Amino acid sequence: MIEKRDFYINGEWTAPALARDFQVVDPSTEEPCAVISLGGQADTDAAVAAARAALPGWMATPPEERIALVEKLIEVYKERGEDLARAISSEMGAPIDMARTQQVGAGIFHLKNFVRAAKTFEFERPLGDHAPNDRIIHEAVGVAALITPWNWPMNQITLKVGAAAVAGCTMVLKPSEQSPLNAMIFAELVDAAGFPKGVFNLVNGDGPGVGTQLSEHPDVDMVSFTGSPRAGTAISKAAADSLKKVHLELGGKGANVIFEDADEKAVKRGVLHMMNNTGQSCNAPSRMLVQRSVYDQAVETATDVASKVTVGPAGDEGRHIGPVVNEVQWTKIQDLIQKGIDEGARLVAGGTGRPEGFNKGYYVKPTVFADATNQMTIAREEIFGPVLTMIPFDSEDEAIEIANDTPYGLTNYVQTQDPARLRRMARALRSGMVEMNGQSRGAGAPFGGMKQSGNGREGGVWGIEDFLEVKAVSGWAAE
CATH class of the missing domain: 3.40.605.10 (Aldehyde Dehydrogenase; Chain A, domain 1)
Structure with a gap:
């Protein structure tokens, strides 16, 4: 000790x-x-x-x-x-x-x-x-x-x-x-x-x-x-x-807006970013907004990626995710996962309880919800765990409306190959930071947010x- x-x-x-x-x-x-x-x-x-x-x-x-x-x-x-x-x-x-x-x-x-x-x-x-x-x-x-x-x-x-x-x-x-x-x-x-x-x-x-x-x-x-x-x-x-x-x-409740022309790694990148640090990041892309024409494929990809994320003790070497920090956080995350189920979101990966093989430690299953609406609790509250919420959209204007419909405004993410759309989205999203197509902000870039x-x-x-x-x-x- x-x-x-x-x-x-x-x-x-x-x-x-x-x-x-x-x-x-x-x-x-x-x-x-x-x-x-x-x-x-x-x-x-x-x-x-x-x-x-x-x-x-x-x-x-x-x-x-x-x-x-x-x-x-x-x-x-x-x-x-x-x-x-x-x-x-x-x-x-x-x-x-x-x-x-x-x-x-x-x-x-x-x-x-x-x-x-x-x-x-x-x-x-x-x-x-x-x-x-x-x-x-x-x-x-x-x-x-x-x-x-x-x-x-x-x-x-x-x-x-x-x-x-x-x-x-x-x-x-x-x-x-x-x-x-x-x-x-x-x-x-x-x-x-x-x-x-x-x-x-x-x-x-x-x-x-x-x-x-x-x-x-x-x-x-x-x-x-x-x-x-x-x-x-x-x-x-x-x-x-x-x-x-x-x-x-x-805190934050970042939207990751994936358009139909996003690169082929966009969904996988978004899921892994969400799961990094066991989801305990204020700038996590916790709401994945996907254009409807590619939505079903995105759900399938996200399910597959999340199912391959392994969980293990923090002291073990490897690319797994560890536990969340304490019992209070673990219980809060479990309650929010259950609320997502109760409110009608479709659970496609993970869920409540510890991952298989663990009966001790504050471990959480890498979890993905599909078919959510932006009014559900899992889309409104910062979960601060490895839980991704997927929401479909039809038009660019609808994506902007959903992304901005949150009390938070820390980081949003955009995935598209259209340069003009990238510029429009960067200007329209109400957040202190916008990251595009997987490119990190440069050294010395300001970190901070708007609203709450x-x-x-x-x-x-x-x-x-x-x-x-x-x-x-x-x-x-x-x-």
């Missing part, structure tokens, strides 16, 4: 003010794999005080030096990649091969993109030729509370820490209590990279505890949160009294800007 009860505050590993043990459960076995402490108000206050004290010096540090420290962080991150992968695999159920490549790899990817973006970012620049004595200064928002989820933990931690660091913010990280071990290793990496004391702090805790304390704290200037819309609403309300800046990256998928953007220049204030100065004295 791993014991990691301390917090990282002001450059030191510090015992909690009041011991509150919390068991981290391995979802592959349902057995505890670690013990951490949940912080209280005294721990939150100490971390915020350390960040507040470090803020003036860190803000005054030249951007080049802040960038150099992030580059050093990348070096030490690479050295601990296997430790991070094993932690993520055991605590949230990502298969070890996927944890090594996708989960850990995402952290390196984002940190490198922030370094690239920061090196050309103009923290001070002229307003324009029409106003030669005016300057625009971008300066740090201040103390940032970073509240991250369990599903892509290193992805989200680096998206927030990397941007905050190069922007000149000091920070307090509260990772999910479901997947805290990788975050504590990350704190060790920040320490090894040589960041000044107080710039980065970590306190473990749950949402109602440390999460709320950070959101309400008068000495926190900004909250950057990734998680559910319900929690995002609570954080916004808690932050409102002090009028702090709030950045929210929330949140506000703000993460990654690259846009991610840095979210941690900056804009100051307009007149009468600038030329050097």
Whole structure:
């Protein structure tokens, strides 16, 4: 049993003010794999005080030096990649091969993109030729509370820490209590990279505890949160009294619109994308909208692909999917699968219960529903499991109407060989991101959504800007 009860505050590993043990459960076995402490108000206050004290010096540090420290962080991150992968695999159920490549790899990817973006970012620049004595200064928002989820933990931690660091913010990280071990290793990496004391702090805790304390704290200037819309609403309300800046990256119910001229791999690609990370991704293409002329074939293909997706323990090497994170999520997913059946969708793959051969562990059958309508619960709610909902459509206008008929607006997907249609769809879909024909967004592209998928953007220049204030100065004295 791993014991990691301390917090990282002001450059030191510090015992909690009041011991509150919390068991981290391995979802592959349902057995505890670690013990951490949940912080209280005294721990939150100490971390915020350390960040507040470090803020003036860190803000005054030249951007080049802040960038150099992030580059050093990348070096030490690479050295601990296997430790991070094993932690993520055991605590949230990502298969070890996927944890090594996708989960850990995402952290390196984002940190490198922030370094690239920061090196050309103009923290001070002229307003324009029409106003030669005016300057625009971008300066740090201040103390940032970073509240991250369990599903892509290193992805989200680096998206927030990397941007905050190069922007000149000091920070307090509260990772999910479901997947805290990788975050504590990350704190060790920040320490090894040589960041000044107080710039980065970590306190473990749950949402109602440390999460709320950070959101309400008068000495926190900004909250950057990734998680559910319900929690995002609570954080916004808690932050409102002090009028702090709030950045929210929330859920999604992405539509994958497949037209009759889509490439032959489009359906298979969509199913496998949905099943990746056991469906626990906010940008998952969970609604597959298929033009009616090719719909029956698409259902047949999706059924075949899903039936070949294997499920297994996270510690096993291979291309299988692992368990979902915990019993609460497992039960929620089972209830939603049953609701899909009860509301009349046609179950063509998977279903309720554990896959054959498993009587323990939070394993879910890769599931596909056909003949759904967009008003069914499985088409409205974010399931956050390996469950795909297929809906037929006739015309482009109908596809747009169905795709946009959702409270979410994170990522939509389009599959067609018609360039004009691609452009029309990109403009018509109400989401922060649109991915076409299986092409991933480029390095440093902004990640974020509209509507109940949140506000703000993460990654690259846009991610840095979210941690900056804009100051307009007149009468600038030329050097």
